[in-house]
Amino acid sequence: MKPRKVITTAVLLAMALMVTACGGQGNGQESGGKTLKQVTMNEQQAIDRAEEIIRQAVDGMSPQPTLKRIGAAPVGTCIARDDHGPDDRVQVTIAYVLTGVPGSEGKKLVQQARDAWLKAGHTYNSKGEVDWAGPFPSVYMRTKSDDFWMDAMNGIVDRAKGEGEASLGVTSPCFLPPGGSTAPTTADPAALETLRTDDPAGRRALGYSSRIFDALRVRPAPAPSGGGLSTVRDESGTSVHHTWSTEPLSEAETVRALARAQAYLQSAGWSVRHVPTASGTPAVVALRTEDGTTAQLARSATGALRVAVTTPDHGPASVARDV
Template structure:
């Protein structure tokens, strides 16, 4: 079956738009497929802890940078679901760009953030060593025992001179806000219909999104306009559509993230092909071998990696791309 037959036309349009749309966070605790941990905190406590972790990295830096906040909505839906299932948990993500210092200091600031977090007893969140020989290294770490995840990233400003701008990001574990139950909620993306969503299809879409999230290994951004869960209908039927994005990434890291997603799809037996984009940015589209589910992972013009998963209401079926 061809790609266009595997998903509704409205979903194809949304997936095409997402490649050039703006992108906007979050890592959470993994419990090996068990029921999600009910982390006890509220939004302000999560924001305060994220700010503390950032200042632990930045306050002792030399030269001393200025913190420039990136993004306006630190609280977003939980993408890093422990059991790959939906619920009402949320995550906090706080991102700052480090400004007011020469671009040649960006790598030095990333190294200093790493050193400060190690002194706090925090751990690396990757199995491989940081490639400090690279002009633009990235550090991924996590706190213990409260399991906030953070990274220090160097974005490219002048590749020839090896100059960039550093940023630091902290993401809370998923937590259930006071007064919320575990029932799922749905966003209302612009231009897409969002009636009551079939639970089985919703679970498939969000489950696939969660596994893609694990493969990308860069976190997600707060939910942007037009993102979230929706139901789309056209002449080919009704499907559940789930979209989300990562924060803007350095060009090289965005390319690597899409490559990790492609490796995941191939290892899981999905049918995968590259999708051409007007800007020449990397993008892959994959079809699940036992469903009509189609997933797209693409770098947007802002540097954010955008993810879209579309699955039909009528259970498993074969799909080719």
């Protein structure tokens, strides 16, 4: 097994879960002629529910795998929140690699997860299965009662032999923790940010964000005072996180803008994939393995494109000039 391939699969899984779960969720606002759900829960309730959904998939599996947690701390910022959502909303993401089983069993475990979730009353999203005919399928589902989203996928370990490593993950809806602010906020694009000159990670995040903005070729949403740049600290270390949004776009405009961004990311050496979302327009998630930076682009319920770039604070200061 090649560690770099496994790490890439795990990181992209965690990114996919965040984008898929929050790309089309709101906070009781009107969108597309229907009222989006008002989510009320606390962090522990969200974690417990996510773990329950994981256990629904795993408990009946044969062979029985060992669960290995991947990704950062379970509670994080709501990445692709809608324009009218409160800025302090968070969400829970739980992801596991299923280890201790032969690589030939990965596809079988994904199928068993799918069957167990269907038996529990959960449903597919609009793009429920990807590449099921091949050895490395992905399954995208959601809970009907409380709108948790889950993925099961077989990441590639040895393509020639058809061997993989199955992964499962669950992400909660975005919710407001106790004491959180309900003031709506839209993050600034990178060009409007101010930053200390001695912050290489921040400069790197803004550099990537600026190049994505250039590739999209659409106008940013009007931004109030304050910034979309933040520092995130968890058990995996410290990262700099930059978010912003475009003006609302039609579906056709969104597809064209995402195609331009994907073309740029691939030409710059990023690992890119599409992820189904609640909005119906697949999101773009990307990983730059050289420095561990991730990028997410997802359409919100208002039509705005949400962009999020996260980079570790230990990467080389020169990377932002190379994008």
